[in-house]
Amino acid sequence: MKIIDTSIQPRKIQTNSMEKFRADFPILKLKINDKPLIYLDSAASSQMPQVVIDRLVHYQTAQHANINRAVYYLSEIATSEYEGARHKLQKFINAREDREVIFTSGTTDSINLVMHGYGRKFIKAGDEIILTTLEHHSNIVPWQMLAEETGAKIRIVPINDKGELLIDAYEKLFNKRTKFVGLIHVSNALGTINPIKQMIAFAHLHHVPVLIDGAQAAPHIKVDVQDLDCDFYAFSAHKLCGPTGVGMLYGKAAQLEAMQPFKGGGDMIASVTFEKTTYNVIPHKFEAGTPPIAAAIGFGAAIDYLSTIGMDKIHLYELDLLNYATELINDIPGVHIVGNAINKTAVLSFVVDGIHPHDIGTLLNQEGIAVRTGHHCAQPVMQRFNIPATSRASFAFYNNKLEVDALIAGIRKVQKVFL
Ligand code: PLP
Numbered sequence: 015m016k017i018i019d020t021s022i023q024p025r026k027i028q029t030n031s032m033e034k035f036r037a038d039f040p041i042l043k044l045k046i047n048d049k050p051l052i053y054l055d056s057a058a059s060s061q062m063p064q065v066v067i068d069r070l071v072h073y074q075t076a077q078h079a080n081i082n083r084a085v086y087y088l089s090e091i092a093t094s095e096y097e098g099a100r101h102k103l104q105k106f107i108n109a110r111e112d113r114e115v116i117f118t119s120g121t122t123d124s125i126n127l128v129m130h131g132y133g134r135k136f137i138k139a140g141d142e143i144i145l146t147t148l149e150h151h152s153n154i155v156p157w158q159m160l161a162e163e164t165g166a167k168i169r170i171v172p173i174n175d176k177g178e179l180l181i182d183a184y185e186k187l188f189n190k191r192t193k194f195v196g197l198i199h200v201s202n203a204l205g206t207i208n209p210i211k212q213m214i215a216f217a218h219l220h221h222v223p224v225l226i227d228g229a230q231a232a233p234h235i236k237v238d239v240q241d242l243d244c245d246f247y248a249f250s251a252h253k254l255c256g257p258t259g260v261g262m263l264y265g266k267a268a269q270l271e272a273m274q275p276f277k278g279g280g281d282m283i284a285s286v287t288f289e290k291t292t293y294n295v296i297p298h299k300f301e302a303g304t305p306p307i308a309a310a311i312g313f314g315a316a317i318d319y320l321s322t323i324g325m326d327k328i329h330l331y332e333l334d335l336l337n338y339a340t341e342l343i344n345d346i347p348g349v350h351i352v353g354n355a356i357n358k359t360a361v362l363s364f365v366v367d368g369i370h371p372h373d374i375g376t377l378l379n380q381e382g383i384a385v386r387t388g389h390h391c392a393q394p395v396m397q398r399f400n401i402p403a404t405s406r407a408s409f410a411f412y413n414n415k416l417e418v419d420a421l422i423a424g425i426r427k428v429q430k431v432f433l
Pocket of ligand 1: 057058119120121122123150152153198200201202227228229230250261
């Protein structure tokens with residue numbers, strides 16, 4: 015199969031056109047160790063703009079009540095704001111209908127929902143599930159649990175030395191027993207953007223549904239679930255300038271309707287007797303109990319904020335930062351970028367000869383620079399490159415080139431201390 019490169023190619027944009035958005039983030043004014051905070055860990059959790067913080071405060075101070083079950087003013091307003099947030103997400107990912115958007119507690123919860131709701135119902139002994147080397151643990155472990163329970167098998171798509179999936183190998187994994195595909199859209203450890211549209215199309219030729227882990231894609235590139243034609247798509251609010259504790263699962267209505275519920279309890283039922291319970295319609299069938307109402311409304315505000323800036327603009331700006339940082343880091347002797355895919359988001363995983371990543375992270379912190387060190391919940395990626403860990407700088411649209419310069423100076427300083 016021919017891979018069509020659909021990513022947006024970098025072009026020169028006015029770096030300072032995004033500078034004004036930086037001021038929206040109060041936390042970026044902090045000093046850490048007497049140095050201005052340089053936050054380069056947005057792949058783990060992005061920061062929150064004032065407008066989202068204000069939205070949460072307004073909800074708690076003027077709108078809070080439990081949703082769905084009452085006719086009084088506050089409950090009605092909370093319900094309508096919660097459903098309004100669902101509608102914002104539907105528009106953001108271009109789902110066909112609001113009911114295809116389910117609020118979950120995050121990407122991990124969304125994937126577990128699909129494993130329990132779809133996997134436990136439809137995947138049997140001897141069936142095969144295709145995953146990739148690039149998956150985050152949250153798109154590995156649930157499927158391993160299912161495989162253990164059912165006797166299904168997991169097949170893995172390998173990667174090349176740049177951190178790109180081997181598409182020929184992916185296609186060769188398909189056979190009569192293939193029943194499910196789980197794909198990471200963008201690698202959190204390396205930044206690789208995978209050619210998921212083509213991979214989904216290939217799986218569909220074999221009538222196999224595909225779940226996309228979009229945790230690292232939705233914050234950085236425009237996602238259109240109808241164009242991708244994925245069956246499921248998952249991401250978390252806290253990586254998109256929203257609060258922790260909430261995320262979403264998109265599912266095609268027909269898939270969601272065919273699935274069994276994941277969690278039982280209030281709101282997910284149509285009627286309950288001790289003899290028999292019937293389930294509510296989607297999306298409510300998958301939202302048992304009181305959902306994270308405030309967080310979902312904050313999620314909606316974050317989606318509004320990002321949409322106002324524009325995901326294409328964010329992607330272009332971040333690519334410019336990535337190219338700038340890649341060039342500078344490649345100039346430092348003894349520093350090696352892990353993951354050099356042609357299509358990447360602004361994630362720079364690197365190792366430095368003779369220095370453990372944790373030492374790099376600790377010393378950079380003394381300079382006020384926050385990077386993540388470790389295996390990034392992607393141990394199979396580390397195993398592929400035969401390393402225990404990397405240091406990872408991940409950029410967002412509120413970062414700038416001065417911060418990249420500070421990172422580079424910080425790495426050089428760390429090398430002076432250790433070497
Ligand atoms: N998938 C990817 C690619 C991620 O990067 C992460 C978090 O880092 C997750 C899944 C899990 O997200 P959460 O912890 O919000 O459930």
